[in-house]
Amino acid sequence: MIVEQLPEAVRSHVREAKRQGRIVGCVPTMGALHDGHCSLIEQARRDCDFVVGTIFVNPTQFGPGEDFSRYPRTLEADLDRCRAAGADLVFTPAASVMYQDDADTVVVPGQLATVLEGAIRPGHFSGVTTVVTKLFGITEPDVAFFGQKDFQQQLIIRRMVRDLNLAVRIVTCPIIRESDGLAMSSRNRYLTETERAVAGDIHQALREAIRLADCGECSAAEVALQMRRRLERSGQLQVQYAVVANPETLEEYQTEERGIEAVALIAVQLGSTRLIDNALLRFG
Amino acid sequence: MIVEQLPEAVRSHVREAKRQGRIVGCVPTMGALHDGHCSLIEQARRDCDFVVGTIFVNPTQFGPGEDFSRYPRTLEADLDRCRAAGADLVFTPAASVMYQDDADTVVVPGQLATVLEGAIRPGHFSGVTTVVTKLFGITEPDVAFFGQKDFQQQLIIRRMVRDLNLAVRIVTCPIIRESDGLAMSSRNRYLTETERAVAGDIHQALREAIRLADCGECSAAEVALQMRRRLERSGQLQVQYAVVANPETLEEYQTEERGIEAVALIAVQLGSTRLIDNALLRFG
Numbered sequence: 001m002i003v004e005q006l007p008e009a010v011r012s013h014v015r016e017a018k019r020q021g022r023i024v025g026c027v028p029t030m031g032a033l034h035d036g037h038c039s040l041i042e043q044a045r046r047d048c049d050f051v052v053g054t055i056f057v058n059p060t061q062f063g064p065g066e067d068f069s070r071y072p073r074t075l076e077a078d079l080d081r082c083r084a085a086g087a088d089l090v091f092t093p094a095a096s097v098m099y100q101d102d103a104d105t106v107v108v109p110g111q112l113a114t115v116l117e118g119a120i121r122p123g124h125f126s127g128v129t130t131v132v133t134k135l136f137g138i139t140e141p142d143v144a145f146f147g148q149k150d151f152q153q154q155l156i157i158r159r160m161v162r163d164l165n166l167a168v169r170i171v172t173c174p175i176i177r178e179s180d181g182l183a184m185s186s187r188n189r190y191l192t193e194t195e196r197a198v199a200g201d202i203h204q205a206l207r208e209a210i211r212l213a214d215c216g217e218c219s220a221a222e223v224a225l226q227m228r229r230r231l232e233r234s235g236q237l238q239v240q241y242a243v244v245a246n247p248e249t250l251e252e253y254q255t256e257e258r259g260i261e262a263v264a265l266i267a268v269q270l271g272s273t274r275l276i277d278n279a280l281l282r283f284g
Numbered sequence: 285m286i287v288e289q290l291p292e293a294v295r296s297h298v299r300e301a302k303r304q305g306r307i308v309g310c311v312p313t314m315g316a317l318h319d320g321h322c323s324l325i326e327q328a329r330r331d332c333d334f335v336v337g338t339i340f341v342n343p344t345q346f347g348p349g350e351d352f353s354r355y356p357r358t359l360e361a362d363l364d365r366c367r368a369a370g371a372d373l374v375f376t377p378a379a380s381v382m383y384q385d386d387a388d389t390v391v392v393p394g395q396l397a398t399v400l401e402g403a404i405r406p407g408h409f410s411g412v413t414t415v416v417t418k419l420f421g422i423t424e425p426d427v428a429f430f431g432q433k434d435f436q437q438q439l440i441i442r443r444m445v446r447d448l449n450l451a452v453r454i455v456t457c458p459i460i461r462e463s464d465g466l467a468m469s470s471r472n473r474y475l476t477e478t479e480r481a482v483a484g485d486i487h488q489a490l491r492e493a494i495r496l497a498d499c500g501e502c503s504a505a506e507v508a509l510q511m512r513r514r515l516e517r518s519g520q521l522q523v524q525y526a527v528v529a530n531p532e533t534l535e536e537y538q539t540e541e542r543g544i545e546a547v548a549l550i551a552v553q554l555g556s557t558r559l560i561d562n563a564l565l566r567f568g
Contacts, residue, residue, distance in 0.1 A: 007449055104395055105413065105447035110388020129389065130448070137449035163389035164414070165291055165421035 002089040003079060007138040010091045014052065014140050017088075022049035026141035026168075027087070028132060031055040032072035032186035036176040038085040040145040043173050045086035052139045053087040055079075059095055061127030072186055091139065098134065106130045107164070109156045115250050116241055116265060117152050117276065128153055129160050136168055144168050149175045149183050151263060151278040152250065175277070177203065183277045190273040198234045199275065202266055205230035206279040209244065209264040216284035220244040220253030220262060223281070231268060240267040240274070247280065257283055286373040287363060291422040294375045298336065298424050301372075306333035310425035310452075311371070312416060315339040316356035316470035320460040322369040324429040327457050329370035336423045337371040339363075343379055345411030356470055375423065382418065390414045391448070393440045399534050400525055400549060401436050401560065412437055413444050420452055427453045431460075433467050435547060435562040436534065459561070461487065467561045474557040482518045483559065486550055489514035490563040493528065493548040500568035504528040504537030504546060507565070515552060524551040524558070531564065541567055 004010050014024055025048030027040045033055075044051045055078055062068035075092065082090045106126055112118070113125035136144065146154040154172045161170055176184045181203025182196075191199060205227040212218045212226055221244075228242040245252050247263040262281040267274065288294050298308055309332030311324045317339075328335045339362055346352035359376065366374045390410055396402070397409035420428065430438040438456045445454055460468045465487025466480075475483060489511040496502045496510055505528075512526040529536050531547040546565040551558065 011451065100446070102395075103447045105391065105393050105444045107448070108390050108392050110390070111386075112388075134447075134449045137451055140451055160389045162384070163387045163418075164391070165418045167295065167421055167424055 001083045001087055004089065004091055005093055006097060007093065010052070010089065010138050011140065013089055014050070017050035023143065024048060024050045024052065024139070024141045026052045026054065026135065026139045026144045028054045028135045028144065030057045030071065030186065031078045032074050033078045033081045034184045034186060036147055036149060036184040038081055039176050040147060040173050041082060041085035041087050043171065044143070044145050047171065048143055051087045052089045052091060052141065053082045054091040054135050054139065056093055056098060056131070058127060058131040060130060061124050063121055063123060072189060107133045107160065109160060112152065112156050112159055112250055117267065120240055120267065125153070125156050129156060132157055136166055141168050143171055145171050145173055147175065148172050148278070149185065151265060155250065185275065187273055187275065192271060195236070195271045195273065198236045199270060201231060201234055201237060202268060202275060202277045205242065205266060206264055206277060210279055210281055213262065213281040213283045216258060219255060220257065223264065227264060227266065231266065236270065238269040240269060242266050244281065259283060285367045285371055288373065288375055289377055290381060291377065294336070294373065294422050295424070297373055298334070301334035307427065308332060308334045308336065308423070308425045310336045310338065310419065310423045310428045312338045312419045312428065314341045314355065314470065315362045316358050317362045317365045318468045318470060320431055320433060320468040322365055323460050324431060324457050325366060325369035325371050327455065328427070328429050331455065332427055335371045336373045336375060336425065337366045338375040338419050338423065340377055340382060340415070342411060342415040344414060345408050347405055347407060356473060382415070391417045391444065393444060396436065396440050396443055396534055401551065404524060404551065409437070409440050413440060416441055420450055425452050427455055429455050429457055432456050432562070433459045433469065435549060439534065469559065471557055471559065476555060479520070479555045479557065482520045483554060485515060485518055485521060486552060486559060486561045489526065489550060490548055490561060494563055494565055497546065497565040497567045500542060503539060504541065507548070511548060511550065515550065520554065522553040524553060526550045528565065543567060
């Protein structure tokens with residue numbers, strides 16, 4: 001497995017792979033890799049001939065007061081995981097290489113970035129779309145892999161790829177969960193033991209939403225309310241949102257509808273840690 | 285010469301050319317082609333193996349009250365010119381193909397887009413960087429060619445390419461002028477006979493700036509003042525700006541300096557027509 005820190009070096013490897021007719025897959029990450037990330041690399045390994053992982057804790061997608069400085073950096077372990085999952089090349093740039101001092105061109109997403117995470121974390125998604133455009137520019141992938149865990153993010157990236165005619169196909173991979181259902185996240189390691197003990201409630205709330213939608217006896221608003229109640233039961237999770245929305249537009253569903261696809265989206269604060277999770281629903 | 289209206293068709297031709305190891309050049313235009321555009325295509329022909337021209341009057345770079353609706357559309361003549369200049373493929377998309385109804389991801393330039401044209405035409409450069417990113421996404425060029433005539437534009441596009449790590453090299457080609465020095469522009473055809481008669485004054489003002497800088501006897505501010513006086517002589521040109529600036533940052537030079545590179549930039553209103561022009565200077 002090759003490890004490179006400079007864009008030109010990555011481009012040169014990728015171009016050589018393409019000259020050989022190989023399909024290039026890219027898995028952008030912020031490191032602190034867990035089984036969720038590994039599942040993305042493994043999927044890229046199955047779908048592509050040359051797999052590029054990127055590890056970069058992107059400062060521009062963190063807001064003031066967010067966890068940029070304490071975000072876990074575990075480069076050596078990350079590289080071991082990339083190797084085991086089948087990456088051919090890992091790009092680990094320094095921030096100064098990614099952002100020159102006077103860099104100020106940005107990619108700004110639209111409506112989809114104004115709600116949910118976008119409303120709570122202003123500027124976050126612009127940081128994401130900008131860095132992902134840059135990573136696509138450097139790694140020139142045919143296919144890029146993102147986790148469903150960051151549902152709004154993959155939706156915004158798909159929209160960006162469409163709107164900017166970027167020559168890459170986006171694949172969204174399923175959420176990987178711990179045994180109690182907690183979605184894997186680099187931020188789970190912030191949780192204290194007590195916090196970790198109730199974090200599984202997030203998945204329980206999503207399971208409740210799936211069950212209620214399946215039965216078809218509830219309106220979307222009622223499903224959202226029941227999710228919120230389940231989250232609030234322990235008294236420890238502070239709900240930022242718990243909604244049932246259109247999975248293409250993220251507009252909240254209000255009325256009772258049959259046979260529609262939906263996504264249940266949750267964000268909670270648990271102690272000093274923010275956690276998000278989601279599940280696709282189908283109203284029966 | 286191939287003419288295509290759909291992005292997928294263009295991409296397929298370009299990919300085939302690349303598979304054959306050909307270097308791809310792109311010349312983005314809004315049509316109404318003149319010898320300036322042709323010189324870009326001819327340069328692309330010399331530098332590249334597969335030359336793609338694009339013709340698209342991009343609505344998002346026109347402000348309210350600007351000349352979008354009257355902008356000249358001369359597709360058949362444009363295609364003849366592209367053929368004569370050596371294009372292999374011309375992309376002539378409909379606006380509905382370029383912008384889906386709910387498209388809202390944009391590329392936003394920074395500081396460079398806040399001055400001069402950017403100050404007078406708010407949103408203009410964001411329209412430009414967004415459509416150029418899209419055209420690069422569709423035509424995947426190794427090299428793209430822009431005219432020095434739109435000096436600020438080529439600078440902003442270079443910055444965008446750097447900031448977003450786009451895999452394209454930008455080449456800026458010299459301004460092509462009429463016999464009296466008027467820079468070729470699709471908008472010159474708006475001019476009445478009387479207006480056309482004084483339009484050459486713009487170039488005269490730039491020549492005066494070059495002469496004064498060469499002599500090294502003037503400060504940048506004095507050169508700018510003399511340009512403005514030359515422009516105002518006829519009483520017909522309404523000066524929007526006439527400045528001498530740093531050619532990398534577009535910051536206006538104020539003091540007397542020796543041996544520095546500069547760019548003299550002019551925008552005037554002449555009747556109902558806006559004209560811009562520029563020249564590189566070196567203070568002797």
